[in-house]
Amino acid sequence: MANMAQAIRMALHYAEENLGVTDIFGEDVGAPLGGVFTCTQGLKTAWNSPLDERGIIGMAMGLAMAGSRPVAEIQFCDYVYNTIDLLKLAGNTCWASNGDWNMPMVVRTPVGSGIRGSMYHSHSFDATMTHIPGWKIVMPSTPLDAYGLLISACQEPNPVMFLEPKALLRVKGEERIPGEPDDDRALSKMIDAPLGDRSQWRPQWPNLEAFAVPIGKGKIVREGTQLTVVSYGRTLPLCAKAAAALADEGISAEVIDLRSLWPYDWEMIQASVQKTGRVLYVNEDTEVTNFGEHLVRRTVDELFYSLLAPPKLLAGKFIPGIGLADTLEMASVPQLGDITEAMRALAVQQP
Amino acid sequence: MANMAQAIRMALHYAEENLGVTDIFGEDVGAPLGGVFTCTQGLKTAWNSPLDERGIIGMAMGLAMAGSRPVAEIQFCDYVYNTIDLLKLAGNTCWASNGDWNMPMVVRTPVGSGIRGSMYHSHSFDATMTHIPGWKIVMPSTPLDAYGLLISACQEPNPVMFLEPKALLRVKGEERIPGEPDDDRALSKMIDAPLGDRSQWRPQWPNLEAFAVPIGKGKIVREGTQLTVVSYGRTLPLCAKAAAALADEGISAEVIDLRSLWPYDWEMIQASVQKTGRVLYVNEDTEVTNFGEHLVRRTVDELFYSLLAPPKLLAGKFIPGIGLADTLEMASVPQLGDITEAMRALAVQQP
Amino acid sequence: MSRPRLIKEASAPLPLERELLIRIHDLMVKARVLEERLIQMYKQGHGYFWIGGPGEEAFNVPLGLLMKVGQGPAYDFLHAHYRQSATLLAMGEEPIGALRQMKNTASDPYSGGRNFAGHFSIRAKNVVPVSSPIEVQYAMAPGTALAQKRLGGDSITIVTGGDAGTAEGDFASCLVWCSRPAEPLPVLMIVTNNKWGISTSGAEQHGEQRVADRGRAFGIQCKTINGNDPVEAYQELKEAMAYVRKERRPFLLEANVSRLYGHSSASGANLVTEEVDCLKQFEARLEQDGVLTRQQMDDTRNRYAEEMAAAARLVRDEPLPAPETIWNHIYAEKK
Amino acid sequence: MSRPRLIKEASAPLPLERELLIRIHDLMVKARVLEERLIQMYKQGHGYFWIGGPGEEAFNVPLGLLMKVGQGPAYDFLHAHYRQSATLLAMGEEPIGALRQMKNTASDPYSGGRNFAGHFSIRAKNVVPVSSPIEVQYAMAPGTALAQKRLGGDSITIVTGGDAGTAEGDFASCLVWCSRPAEPLPVLMIVTNNKWGISTSGAEQHGEQRVADRGRAFGIQCKTINGNDPVEAYQELKEAMAYVRKERRPFLLEANVSRLYGHSSASGANLVTEEVDCLKQFEARLEQDGVLTRQQMDDTRNRYAEEMAAAARLVRDEPLPAPETIWNHIYAEKK
Numbered sequence A, B: 001m002a003n004m005a006q007a008i009r010m011a012l013h014y015a016e017e018n019l020g021v022t023d024i025f026g027e028d029v030g031a032p033l034g035g036v037f038t039c040t041q042g043l044k045t046a047w048n049s050p051l052d053e054r055g056i057i058g059m060a061m062g063l064a065m066a067g068s069r070p071v072a073e074i075q076f077c078d079y080v081y082n083t084i085d086l087l088k089l090a091g092n093t094c095w096a097s098n099g100d101w102n103m104p105m106v107v108r109t110p111v112g113s114g115i116r117g118s119m120y121h122s123h124s125f126d127a128t129m130t131h132i133p134g135w136k137i138v139m140p141s142t143p144l145d146a147y148g149l150l151i152s153a154c155q156e157p158n159p160v161m162f163l164e165p166k167a168l169l170r171v172k173g174e175e176r177i178p179g180e181p182d183d184d185r186a187l188s189k190m191i192d193a194p195l196g197d198r199s200q201w202r203p204q205w206p207n208l209e210a211f212a213v214p215i216g217k218g219k220i221v222r223e224g225t226q227l228t229v230v231s232y233g234r235t236l237p238l239c240a241k242a243a244a245a246l247a248d249e250g251i252s253a254e255v256i257d258l259r260s261l262w263p264y265d266w267e268m269i270q271a272s273v274q275k276t277g278r279v280l281y282v283n284e285d286t287e288v289t290n291f292g293e294h295l296v297r298r299t300v301d302e303l304f305y306s307l308l309a310p311p312k313l314l315a316g317k318f319i320p321g322i323g324l325a326d327t328l329e330m331a332s333v334p335q336l337g338d339i340t341e342a343m344r345a346l347a348v349q350q351p
Numbered sequence C, D: 001m002s003r004p005r006l007i008k009e010a011s012a013p014l015p016l017e018r019e020l021l022i023r024i025h026d027l028m029v030k031a032r033v034l035e036e037r038l039i040q041m042y043k044q045g046h047g048y049f050w051i052g053g054p055g056e057e058a059f060n061v062p063l064g065l066l067m068k069v070g071q072g073p074a075y076d077f078l079h080a081h082y083r084q085s086a087t088l089l090a091m092g093e094e095p096i097g098a099l100r101q102m103k104n105t106a107s108d109p110y111s112g113g114r115n116f117a118g119h120f121s122i123r124a125k126n127v128v129p130v131s132s133p134i135e136v137q138y139a140m141a142p143g144t145a146l147a148q149k150r151l152g153g154d155s156i157t158i159v160t161g162g163d164a165g166t167a168e169g170d171f172a173s174c175l176v177w178c179s180r181p182a183e184p185l186p187v188l189m190i191v192t193n194n195k196w197g198i199s200t201s202g203a204e205q206h207g208e209q210r211v212a213d214r215g216r217a218f219g220i221q222c223k224t225i226n227g228n229d230p231v232e233a234y235q236e237l238k239e240a241m242a243y244v245r246k247e248r249r250p251f252l253l254e255a256n257v258s259r260l261y262g263h264s265s266a267s268g269a270n271l272v273t274e275e276v277d278c279l280k281q282f283e284a285r286l287e288q289d290g291v292l293t294r295q296q297m298d299d300t301r302n303r304y305a306e307e308m309a310a311a312a313r314l315v316r317d318e319p320l321p322a323p324e325t326i327w328n329h330i331y332a333e334k335k
């Protein structure tokens, strides 16, 4: 099966061909590199921009206002923080103009830890982004969801932030993307750029099919009865793994992949928490003024009297960065052991 | 008594004279204007910068690293959002260099609604700022606290964000600033720049005295037994007012002025909530991924079994801006009526 | 690089057609009277804040007249700042909209009572929403220009801003993005230089002799003109636009202008008598050249003054937006 | 504006003193061998990421030699980017620190195992922490320079960065802030132009003939030099620094350099044979002029190679920082 980087590339190809996407651009997004994570290799509308994140977001906004359909990339979300004002502007333009203008643009950016990226290739962006109104925000944890969410994003009349968990970009999926060939190696031959000189290379795209994951819908990746775990991105598969391990100890956990951070699937969370009475939110952004805290707040706001134990958040430590050394990265953001432990503790907690 | 703008000015004067402050700068901070809210009139080290917020924060960082003591101003916090990367950098420099460097700088910026400032003179900054590690963050609600916190800020070896609730800048205090003259008009004559030509004007500073409000300490502005209200900035006096009104209805509310947002006085909150069992957090930033949600999360994390009702947050609506029309502003951020109602509802809530 | 044209002596006959001169004058008066009315509304408490363009009419009217007005990339885009009312009137906008925005009524056609005066937004005319943050429009302008270049045709993107704002990085970004060898863009970058940013004089802050010189390193055509002369402004804008339309390359035009009522209502909004008043100057010339008589010009002004007064009375009783409308238009709906 | 000096013919005798030439050569070799060792460590799995400056030694060594090294505003400040190892060695730094940072050991003197290779930070030498975000150093440089100017004396601020990064607004901010008429600042702005930003060629993205031309509009002295020639680099840097030290005004110096091992380990970190190798070229000249023999130069290289190998062995067994140290140094303590 395709990995997430290939899935993104295929979705963008589909969007170029069928959804009117006109510009896929950013630093090193065009030939020869096709993106530092290969997500934009071989795409016909991909081009390289100057090294200027403000220019990139501004270009996307201008294109969107002129009726084009841009998909902009910020090479690492760590470098998006000088554009927050522009992101806010993109998010408020429809409202400020009382509905006159809208901004059909997509911004993709890799987020999170997992590649020993040190202080500036490990940032999370979900907390900062969910505080910006007017955007839709998604973050897939599987190639198929990446494919389907990106296709939805390219159909949106509003700005969409597409967060790519970089630790999962090279992980192969377990579900087939509609149209992808049976054989991984065949797919790679068709769409992965060769090493060395690429000037003559052209991809051979499979016959991709429409497949949209609606923005705003979560996914139950494992059913359970005793506690609910809600996560997204890098930590989601760890939650699923932890749940599987805990099942052997007789603990039944329901795992929700939120997929869309804004709007998010409150109905799904609500139904699950009403069933289990216990909920753990997991993400890896730093834990102060964290989106998981919003989810905790809403939980106590609306479900207080259904709770059997306090809702919990497991997130990144509130420290200024993720250090390069293995020891530091592991201690800074939730790992499998931390998640398993937090789930176990919550499952058994008694007043 | 002095208003908050005058208190800030006096603290800066004190800091220039006694604490080694070398540069007070920003857009229109120097002569002739002395700041759009008059906070920097007549200060000997005040100077006007280019219209470039990134340059302002960068200048402060450079000065701090070279052993100067800068106090930079961002004219409205609404215009700080293209510098978030620099604020993050200022906050991580000590950590990234393993303690080798530090950043003794203060950034002041007016925040919040209350002057019909429309979309770009009404922003709050507490949510975004509290998500940035390595800073200390304060937000006074009285002139005396503004004076004392700014003096503490100017003594810090770390970056300090000083948030000025613009709705309160012209409100006179109820406590005397050590050294200020008895008569308001006398003070105004001494330190407020005249209208018209100011080229010959020099302030006459009162004999100000040292007075530091420690960063990290809250203040109980009203004692109570049935519920706790925690707020800061513009909404704090409204909370106090609401508590006074509710006292007539027989509802006893304890009101805490947090003053320092990071680090904050958890001991004070904890003790109060353990006493009352009910807590309402009030601020006016938009309510998704809001600092009040952090406080709610910590409350359920540590005090779940002391709670008699779910902890509540009353904050700004999650919409893209505060509209100019009176009707829109009033509907967007907590007003006295909203706060009173939320307190009353929480006080009487039963499972 | 086009050589500086010799500025015509004030005694030489006006080089534009009589009808055009009258049209320009009419619009300049209309814009001035509009701004004066807005200021008055502010002072009478019928608005919270005023900011606008009195003193820039001589430049802004020709700009609006020369634009290709319409919707979508086949037409010109305007990324304006908050001193552009005269351009908007020259583009055919009715002044009552500005009054409605001043009074933040629900009927405000630009923001529904949400945004400040002077913050225009008209999708049907490619007027991108004016937003308060200085200079961000320069970051967006290359985007509309790229769409226009792709389409073919001769439409262009116009972006305007003040002198102080050029210190923001976005001004430099625009220079970089418009002059990329891989894809130069049809952007007319305009700086209206009034020598001030609020209370701060450009002379302390800007080492550039001319802001326009910043284009040179990028091979961008650039020029500094007297924006107080509508005839010069018209001719230079026409030439610059013709270049951008044809060459599909950027042009950086700096226009020296006046700030006749200070920065905004925050600084009092009172008439500044030391600055050149472009309208007075132009009227003297029109009279001298026999294009219009004093009487005719006074009539024009009085007519507009009455119109604006009537419009202001109308607006005064229009309702504010309802509180629950804060929830409208957070998102656009799929069509 | 100083006129371009005629580049000396390769046949003319080297215009620097013999001892200095040997010192420069020695440091260039040392820096090259250091970078090669870092690359090897990466390839052998003793580090997660390599980025550094092989190909920039001819420029970076003279820079370090000419700096006034010490702590505080009486000394020069260096706001560097990540290709500056040769400058650091020329400033007297021992190479083992770079190896420790590569291996992210607790003993890493620059970040305690927290940051990437090449991210130096030495307060005692006024080396401001190198941070990964491109170009932010240009926003900070005016701050250290202002403190220096206030103090009096002749210390200056040096800021370096790549060519692609000049597209960020911070580069323009630095031009603006350094050339304010109210307070010009002693900043030597350097751009090392290797014609690439990762995989993107400057030729597509940059309309400037010379990046250095961007200073002209601000009245900033500027020059473009051949950074592959250590003699030219030394002389030009010396002249530029003398100007900044004396005039207390900015200078913008662009140095054309090579990127000998590609962008970083992310692009393979393999030797690029098409680019000029400044060390090879310099050695040919030293040999030709009889300054050093091939044998002497080989000896130097071998000596450093052995030293680095020994250092790398030492570092290999040093411990990583302990997990709980993530909590250290979030804040500085009051002294």
Ligand SMILES: Cc1ncc(C[n+]2csc(CCOP(=O)(O)OP(=O)(O)O)c2C)c(N)n1
Binding pocket: B027, B051, B053, B075, B079, C083, C132, C133, C134, C135, C161, C162, C163, C164, C165, C166, C194, C196, C197, C198, C263
């Ligand atoms: C990013 C940003 N910073 C600060 C402000 C506050 N502000 C509004 S107008 C202005 C001065 C603008 O001067 P200039 O660019 O010369 O335009 P002018 O008003 O003179 O036409 C300032 C500082 C703002 N609106 N946006």
Ligand SMILES: Cc1ncc(C[n+]2csc(CCOP(=O)(O)OP(=O)(O)O)c2C)c(N)n1
Binding pocket: A027, A051, A053, A075, A079, D083, D132, D133, D134, D135, D161, D162, D163, D164, D165, D166, D194, D196, D197, D198, D263
């Ligand atoms: C703000 C920011 N954006 C993107 C990156 C990713 N990045 C790292 S190096 C680089 C290219 C830099 O090119 P240039 O400025 O020419 O310096 P060089 O590496 O060629 O010396 C990019 C895009 C970054 N580090 N910082």
Ligand SMILES: [Mg+2]
Binding pocket: C162, C163, C164, C192, C193, C194, C195, C196, C197, C198
């Ligand atoms: Mg101006």
Ligand SMILES: [Mg+2]
Binding pocket: D162, D163, D164, D192, D193, D194, D195, D196, D197, D198
């Ligand atoms: Mg480069």
